[in-house]
Each structure stands twice: as C-alpha cells, then as structure tokens.
Amino acid sequence: xxxxxRGRLWVIAVLIVASIASLVPRNAKQRVRDxxxxxxxxxxxxxxPINLGLxxxxxxxxxxxxxxxxxxxxxxxxxxxxxxxxxxxxxxxxGTTEPVVQIQGRCRLIVELAGEKDPARAKGVIxxxxxxxxxxxxxxxxxxxxxxxxxxxxxxAGIKARGDATPSAxxxxxxxxxxxxxxxxxxxxxxxxxxxxxLNQRPGGVPGEYLVPExxxxxxxxxxxxxxxRGLIPRGMDLKWSAQTQAYGARLYRPLYAVDARPIITGEExxxxxxxxDPVTNGSVVTFQLSRRGAxxxxxxxxxxxxxxxxxxxxxxxxxxxxxxxxxxxxxxxIELGNKPLQEASDLALVLRAGxxxxxxxxVDERTISATLGADSINDGVRAGVVGVLLVVxxxxxxxxxxxxxxxxxxxxxxxxxxxxxxAFGFTLTLPGLAGFILSIGIAVDANVxxxxxxxxxxxxxxxxxxxxxxxFLHAMxxxxxxxxxxxxTALILYAVGTGPVQGFAITLIIGIVASMIxxxxxxxxxxxxxxxxxxxxxxxxx
Amino acid sequence: MIRLFANAxxxxxxxxxxxxxxxxxxxxxxxxxxxxxxxxxSIEFTGGTLVQFEVAHKVPTSNIRAALDQTGLAGADxxxxxxxxxxxxxxxxxxxxxxxxxxxxAVADAVARALDQSVGAGQYRxxxxxxxxxxxxxxxxxxxxxxxxFSFVVTLVYLAVRFEWRFxxxxxxxxxxxxxxxxxxISVMHLEVSLVVVGAVLTVVGYSLNDTIIIFDRVRENLxxxxxxxxxxxxxxxxxxxxxxxxxxHGTTIATTLSLLLLGGEVIRPFAWVMSxxxxxxxxxxxxxxxxxxxxIEKRWPGEDARGARTFGxxxxxxxxxxxxxxxxxxxxxxxxxxxx
Numbered sequence: 108x109x110x111x112x113r114g115r116l117w118v119i120a121v122l123i124v125a126s127i128a129s130l131v132p133r134n135a136k137q138r139v140r141d142x143x144x145x146x147x148x149x150x151x152x153x154x155x156p157i158n159l160g161l162x163x164x165x166x167x168x169x170x171x172x173x174x175x176x177x178x179x180x181x182x183x184x185x186x187x188x189x190x191x192x193x194x195x196x197x198x199x200x201x202g203t204t205e206p207v208v209q210i211q212g213r214c215r216l217i218v219e220l221a222g223e224k225d226p227a228r229a230k231g232v233i234x235x236x237x238x239x240x241x242x243x244x245x246x247x248x249x250x251x252x253x254x255x256x257x258x259x260x261x262x263x264a265g266i267k268a269r270g271d272a273t274p275s276a277x278x279x280x281x282x283x284x285x286x287x288x289x290x291x292x293x294x295x296x297x298x299x300x301x302x303x304x305x306l307n308q309r310p311g312g313v314p315g316e317y318l319v320p321e322x323x324x325x326x327x328x329x330x331x332x333x334x335x336x337r338g339l340i341p342r343g344m345d346l347k348w349s350a351q352t353q354a355y356g357a358r359l360y361r362p363l364y365a366v367d368a369r370p371i372i373t374g375e376e377x378x379x380x381x382x383x384x385d386p387v388t389n390g391s392v393v394t395f396q397l398s399r400r401g402a403x404x405x406x407x408x409x410x411x412x413x414x415x416x417x418x419x420x421x422x423x424x425x426x427x428x429x430x431x432x433x434x435x436x437x438x439x440x441x442i443e444l445g446n447k448p449l450q451e452a453s454d455l456a457l458v459l460r461a462g463x464x465x466x467x468x469x470x471v472d473e474r475t476i477s478a479t480l481g482a483d484s485i486n487d488g489v490r491a492g493v494v495g496v497l498l499v500v501x502x503x504x505x506x507x508x509x510x511x512x513x514x515x516x517x518x519x520x521x522x523x524x525x526x527x528x529x530x531a532f533g534f535t536l537t538l539p540g541l542a543g544f545i546l547s548i549g550i551a552v553d554a555n556v557x558x559x560x561x562x563x564x565x566x567x568x569x570x571x572x573x574x575x576x577x578x579x580f581l582h583a584m585x586x587x588x589x590x591x592x593x594x595x596x597t598a599l600i601l602y603a604v605g606t607g608p609v610q611g612f613a614i615t616l617i618i619g620i621v622a623s624m625i626x627x628x629x630x631x632x633x634x635x636x637x638x639x640x641x642x643x644x645x646x647x648x649x650x
Numbered sequence: 651m652i653r654l655f656a657n658a659x660x661x662x663x664x665x666x667x668x669x670x671x672x673x674x675x676x677x678x679x680x681x682x683x684x685x686x687x688x689x690x691x692s693i694e695f696t697g698g699t700l701v702q703f704e705v706a707h708k709v710p711t712s713n714i715r716a717a718l719d720q721t722g723l724a725g726a727d728x729x730x731x732x733x734x735x736x737x738x739x740x741x742x743x744x745x746x747x748x749x750x751x752x753x754x755x756a757v758a759d760a761v762a763r764a765l766d767q768s769v770g771a772g773q774y775r776x777x778x779x780x781x782x783x784x785x786x787x788x789x790x791x792x793x794x795x796x797x798x799x800f801s802f803v804v805t806l807v808y809l810a811v812r813f814e815w816r817f818x819x820x821x822x823x824x825x826x827x828x829x830x831x832x833x834x835x836i837s838v839m840h841l842e843v844s845l846v847v848v849g850a851v852l853t854v855v856g857y858s859l860n861d862t863i864i865i866f867d868r869v870r871e872n873l874x875x876x877x878x879x880x881x882x883x884x885x886x887x888x889x890x891x892x893x894x895x896x897x898x899x900h901g902t903t904i905a906t907t908l909s910l911l912l913l914g915g916e917v918i919r920p921f922a923w924v925m926s927x928x929x930x931x932x933x934x935x936x937x938x939x940x941x942x943x944x945x946x947i948e949k950r951w952p953g954e955d956a957r958g959a960r961t962f963g964x965x966x967x968x969x970x971x972x973x974x975x976x977x978x979x980x981x982x983x984x985x986x987x988x989x990x991x
Contacts, residue, residue: 162917172785226779470781470783471785471786474779480702480777480778487913487915488918491912502902506654539846539849545906546906546910549904556902557895564891586867586868589863590860590863593805593856596804600804604793604800616853
C-alpha cells in the first residue's frame with residue numbers, strides 16, 4: 108500500500124514541478140522602439156508566459172480582406188498570402204511588441220497589436236497599398252485637345268454646367284487663361300463646357316495640371332469616372348488627383364493631373380527609404396534609393412525626358428507638385444510631403460521599404476480596447492474569482508469538513524494545472540476565458556461532491572471506511588466521466604466555430620475539465636489513501 | 651457530519667404538470683417579448699459600430715443624443731455602461747447610420763464630433779471601439795446557429811452511445827427546454843446577444859446535460875438494483891438520492907456565477923446573467939423535464955422490461971403483473987441499459 112501511495116505522490120510531484128516550470132517567468136524577445144534613435148530593436152524581458160488576450164491588455168484587433176469593390180481579385184487566397192508578408196514586415200517595424208499577423212480561413216488576414224493606442228495610424232500603415240510610380244506629365248496638352256469632345260458628350264448625356272460664377276472668378280484670379288476649348292464645340296457655342304468650365308489652368312503652371320475648386324472635386328471626379336468620358340480620354344493618358352490641396356487667394360484647389368498611363372518606374376525597384384526633415388524648406392521628405400536595375404531604367408527614362416515634368420504617384424495620388432527633370436536621375440530621389448509631420452514621413456518610408464500590397468485591403472472587423480479597460484477587466488475578474496473561490500472553499504469545508512479540506516487542497520492544484528496548461532500550450536487568456544476559469548472552479552468540485560456523497564452512502568450501507576472510500580471513488584466514476592465528456596464536446600464545438608474571445612473561453616473550459624479530473628479524482632484519492640494509512644484505527648470519517 | 655436532504659423522499663414526479671405549466675408560462679412570456687421587440691443582437695451579428703467612452707463628469711444622455719442627431723446618427727443607440735460616467739454609442743448596420751466598411755470609420759468620426767460638441771474636446775477618453783462589417787456579421791450568425799444545432803446532434807449521439815436511446819431523447823428534450831427557456835430569459839432581460847452570450851448558452855447546454863446525466867446514471871443503476879419497482883418510483887428514488895449532490899454542486903456553481911455577476915464587471919455581465927439563469931433552469935429541467943419525459947417515452951415506446959407500462963401504476967393496473975416471473979438469476983435484464991466501461 109505504501110508503495111502505491113509513493114507512486115501516486117511521485118506522479119503528483121512531477122505534475123506540480125512541470126506546472127511550476129511552465130509558469131516560471133522566462134525571457135521573451137520583444138521589439139521595442141529605442142527612445143534615442145527611434146529605430147526598432149530587440150530586447151528581452153522576463154515575464155510569466157501566459158498570453159493575455161487583447162480584451163485584457165488593450166490593443167487593436169483588425170480583420171482584413173481583399174477589397175473587391177475597386178475591381179475583382181481572382182485569387183484572394185494568393186493575394187492574402189502575399190499581403191500577409193508585406194503587412195508582417197510593415198508591422199514588425201511599426202513599434203508594437205509581439206504583434207500578431209495571421210491568415211484566418213482562406214481569405215482573411217488578422218492583425219493584432221497589443222497595447223497600441225492609435226488605431227488610425229495602425230490602419231494607415233497596414234492598409235496603405237504603397238504603390239509608388241513615376242509618370243511623365245501630359246507635356247503636349249493631349250488631354251486639353253480632347254476636352255471639347257468630352258464636353259460635347261456630357262452635354263449630349265444631358266449634364267448641364269453648374270455655377271457660372273466659379274470659372275469667371277478663377278478666370279480673374281489667373282488672368283483669364285481658363286480653358287476656352289468649349290468654344291469650338293459643335294452644337295451650343297455659348298454654353299460653357301460642362302467639364303472644361305470646372306478645370307482651370309494656371310499660367311506658367313505644370314503642363315497637364317488642372318485646378319479644381321475643392322468643393323467641386325467630388326463632382327469632377329464623378330464626371331471623369333463616367334464610362335463615356337473615360338472612352339474619350341486619349342489613349343496612353345490617365346487622369347490622377349493630387350493627394351494635397353493648393354491654396355490660391357482664399358480658395359482651396361485640388362489639382363488634377365493628366366499623366367502618361369505608363370509609369371517609367373515603380374516602387375518595386377526601391378531598396379531603401381528614409382524619412383527626414385529638409386533643412387532648407389523645413390518640410391518632411393522621404394528619400395529613397397533604387398536598385399541597380401531600377402537606377403539604370405530610371406536614368407535612361409529621365410534622360411529621354413529632360414525638361415519634362417514628372418509626377419510621383421503613391422497609391423494613385425500625385426504627391427506634391429511634379430518636379431521638372433533637369434538632368435538624368437540615377438539611384439537616389441526624394442518625395443516631398445510639405446508640412447506634414449515627420450511621423451507621417453517615417454510611416455511612408457516604412458511602407459515603401461516593406462513594399463506594395465498586392466491588392467487593396469478592406470477592414471471587415473475592428474476592435475480597439477484601451478489598456479485601462481483591459482486592466483479594469485482583469486481587476487474585476489480577479490476580484491470575482493477570489494470571492495467565488497472563497498465561497499466554494501467555505502461551502503466545501505463547512506459541509507465536508509476534513510474531506511472538504513482535502514478537496515480544497517486539490518482545488519489549488521487544479522488552479523495551478525489550468526494556468527500551466529494555458530501557458531504550456533501557448534493559449535491566450537481572454538476575459539470570457541477568465542470567466543470560464545472562475546465558473547469551472549465551481550464545477551471542478553462537482554466530481555468531489557459526487558465522490559463524497561457516494562462514500563457517505565457506502566458508509567451508511569455499513570461498509571468499512573477503506574472499502575467505502577474505494578467504492579465511493581469507483582461508483583462515482585461513471586457519472587463523472589459521462590458528464591465531463593459531454594461538457595468537453597460542447598466546448599470543442601464552441602472552439603471550432605468561435606473566434607478570439609470565445610475560443611479562449613472554450614480552451615479554458617477544456618483545460619479546466621481535464622485539470623479537474625486529475626485533481627478531483629487522482630489527487631484527492633491519493634490524499635484519502637495517505638489519510639487512511641496514517642489513521643488505520645479511524646472509526647468515523649470526517650466527511 | 652452535516653447531511654442536507656439525506657434520505658429525502660419527495661415525490662418530484664407528481665408535480666410534473668405544475669412544472670410543465672410553469673415552464674410553459676415562462677416560455678410564453680419569452681415568446682411575447684421576443685415577438686414584441688426581438689433579440690438585442692450585438693454588432694457582432696448585425697454589423698455596425700460601437701464606441702465606448704468615459705467622461706470625467708456625468709453628462710445628461712440627452713446632450714449626447716442631441717449632438718448625435720446633429721451629426722446624422724439619429725439611429726444610434728446610446729446607453730450607460732456599468733457606471734454613470736461610461737457611455738456606449740452603438741450604430742447597427744442597415745440602420746440610419748453606417749453603411750459598409752467605410753461607414754464604420756464615419757460613425758466613429760461622427761461620434762467623436764458629437765462628443766467634442768456635447769462633452770467638450772479632451773474631456774472624454776475612448777475605452778473601446780468595435781466595427782464589424784456586414785459580411786462578418788452574417789458569417790457569425792450562421793456559425794452561432796450551426797454551433798447550437800451541432801451541439802444537439804453531438805449530444806444525442808453521445809447519449810445514444812452511452813445510454814439507451816430513450817434516455818438520450820429525454821435528455822435532449824430537457825436540454826432543448828433549457829435553450830428555449832434561456833432565450834426567453836435573454837429576451838425578457840433584453841440582454842445583448844453577443845458571441846460570448848451564445849457561448850454561455852452552449853455552456854448551459856453542457857451543464858444541464860451534465861446534471862441530467864448524473865440523475866440518469868443513477869436511474870440506470872437503480873433499474874438494475876431494484877427489480878420490483880416501477881419507473882415512476884425509480885425516478886423519484888434516483889432524484890432523491892442525487893439531491894444532496896445537486897444541492898452542493900449547484901451551490902458552489904451559483905456561488906461562482908453570482909460573484910461573477912456582482913463583481914466581474916460590466917463586460918462579462920450578460921454572460922454571468924445567462925450562466926446564473928442557466929444553472930437554475932438546468933437543475934429544474936433535469937428533475938422536472940428530463941425525468942417525466944423519460945417516463946412518458948417509456949410509456950409510449952416501452953422497453954423490453956416494460957416497466958414503463960407500469961409507470962402510472964396507481965391509476966392503471968399493469969396488464970401483465972410481471973414479465974417472465976422475476977428473473978431467477980441475479981443477472982440484469984437484457985434490456986436494462988448497460989454501463990459501458
């Protein structure tokens with residue numbers, strides 16, 4: 108008998124040691140932003156290896172899918188896989204510790220940034236396609252020549268020009284060189300062109316640049332998106348909006364650029380990008396360097412276009428005012444962001460370095476939880492847990508006395524095993540998980556209650572203590588196994604269909620049930636055996 | 651030793667008609683509430699935007715409401731969350747407010763603008779923001795439904811394997827009762843149905859089943875042990891024998907769910923409500939639904955040992971007093987459910 112107890116004690120000791128070992132604070136690598144230089148670096152911290160869910164530590168959870176609204180993407184799984192790599196590189200340098208980037212299902216990307224407070228910035232960095240291209244501006248005025256035909260088509264479609272005041276005011280401002288192309292149009296010579304009346308050219312401005320009053324921007328955009336208008340835009344020519352507005356007098360204008368449809372080079376050839384502040388203009392700039400192949404193409408193309416203006420496009424928007432090409436440009440260049448903050452410049456440099464997304468991403472699910480709310484949740488949860496456990500301890504010891512105390516002793520092991528299980532398998536503890544853990548403490552004693560009631564019945568039936576204990580454990584087993592298996596089955600279903608927090612709940616429940624089987628049956632039986640062995644002459648069991 | 655309900659011999663089954671009426675009434679009330687205002691789905695299911703913020707000093711909800719109306723968010727809900735200084739603004743998709751993915755950002759911005767107006771810029775702190783697209787919402791609806799259905803199927807199969815099918819059916823009826831009663835409760839309390847609450851409902855399913863199994867396990871054992879008693883008596887005996895266990899286990903579980911309900915914080919409160927109610931209904935249904943239904947099933951489709959036919963022994967004398975005059979050997983009857991080891 109002694110040997111049997113020793114064997115059981117060994118098993119328990121091994122379990123305890125393994126549990127404690129998996130909970131000992133250990134070194135974990137974290138990427139943190141170095142305060143002095145602003146660069147990311149690896150540091151190691153010691154912490155208890157239990158992962159807290161975002162709902163407990165605060166942070167941002169994003170679910171992204173390929174945005175199909177701007178054109179169908181045939182293979183979303185492939186696009187998401189490539190996007191995952193790009194997003195991971197971007198996020199690694201973004202400045203959050205332990206970011207999570209993973210593909211869920213086939214076509215969904217999950218990004219979790221613990222502790223991050225600025226969702227807008229995070230979304231900007233993740234979602235930005237960051238497709239960089241350089242295109243030559245419409246030097247010969249090809250688009251301007253096509254304007255009368257476009258106006259005529261619009262007039263035929265029944266679209267009337269609105270607000271004559273706008274062009275005339277602009278005409279005064281710019282000295283009268285507004286587009287007068289509409290005059291030659293066939294049918295109605297006096298009516299101003301629908302589109303051309305909204306497009307103003309600045310004398311001496313960039314060729315192919317048209318200024319649109321900011322409030323008219325959506326109207327013009329809807330006009331140039333029309334299929335009949337698109338068909339009339341000269342072949343090899345494209346219209347692109349500027350990312351910034353320009354102010355003339357008291358009014359804001361949004362420049363529209365007619366540029367070559369073919370970029371002379373794209374961001375794929377980019378090898379390095381850094382943000383800095385221009386010492387002369389004090390504006391933010393991103394300087395970049397091209398690969399050797401890129402540099403060769405770039406110097407060739409710029410050599411052919413000396414004297415032309417070149418638009419720098421990022422995600423289809425023209426950045427700043429297109430500069431004129433004065434000489435061949437080699438490997439180095441820069442993008443001017445004007446008076447934007449340096450933070451924005453460094454974020455742009457970051458996404459340019461990481462490369463362009465294969466397809467635009469749309470956010471389908473977003474959760475932001477502040478760290479204080481998470482901390483509150485932990486505090487509340489722990490408080491509820493402590494009170495719940497105390498009540499359970501009181502009930503068990505009050506009702507079952509010494510046996511209850513043994514069950515409570517096993518309950519502490521149960522808590523240890525459950526936490527160790529969470530740590531060992533790397534599962535995440537979420538708020539519902541914490542609730543599930545507390546709930547399972549109440550359920551964990553069920554096995555002991557079943558066993559103790561059985562033992563009492565066996566004693567009432569006149570069995571000896573030893574036999575009553577053995578039979579009590581034996582006869583209760585059926586019910587315990589059946590009921591626990593049914594709970595595990597429902598928890599497994601929850602895990603299979605649930606997401607994040609619910610999966611955390613299911614996992615905690617499953618681990619809790621397994622831990623409670625070990626502690627309530629094996630550990631308590633061992634404690635009983637020791638107890639009975641030390642008091643062989645015991646007549647009444649404290650149960 | 652303290653013994654609660656030791657040697658109890660209450661006639662539980664006698665009250666089955668009362669129990670059916672009571673639970674029927676609860677379901678009826680639930681159905682009325684359900685028809686009147688439906689379930690309070692969270693944005694996880696409907697899609698939409700939720701913004702929770704905390705302010706230093708209490709502001710009248712009407713101020714925020716007025717500012718929200720101005721920014722075009724008239725369809726949004728606004729309510730206190732846990733404390734006086736914590737508010738939640740919730741705009742569901744399809745409502746007046748947000749449309750599509752871009753809509754969620756628009757709602758968040760509109761809420762921020764409204765707060766700047768009504769509370770003052772910098773006077774509030776964003777605690778939580780959630781935005782769920784319509785596609786994800788639809789997916790989750792399907793998944794939640796699938797989870798509940800699937801758990802029934804799995805339960806039925808498990809019970810059919812471990813017990814006789816009659817027991818399994820009775821347990822599933824009782825469990826279905828719990829789900830319906832819990833939905834009625836959720837509807838009457840107007841609790842927000844989130845995925846976590848669906849998780850709580852599934853946990854109630856597991857818990858109730860657990861409880862029913864404990865009693866049925868005893869019934870199975872007593873059917874073998876007491877050959878001369880009819881099922882009515884055996885059910886009552888089994889419920890009474892397991893009564894101390896039921897009281898103790900429900901006591902400890904209620905202790906933990908109540909502490910979660912009272913101390914666990916606002917976020918987890920709907921979950922704690924559902925669990926607390928579920929423990930009551932789970933206990934109730936194991937005794938008053940599962941056992942009478944088993945009796946009824948045995949009467950309709952009697953098993954080979956035909957004790958079901960004698961279940962209402964007081965009223966109808968059994969057609970055959972004993973089938974094959976009480977097996978002389980001590981071996982259990984061939985139809986008695988076998989415990990699988």
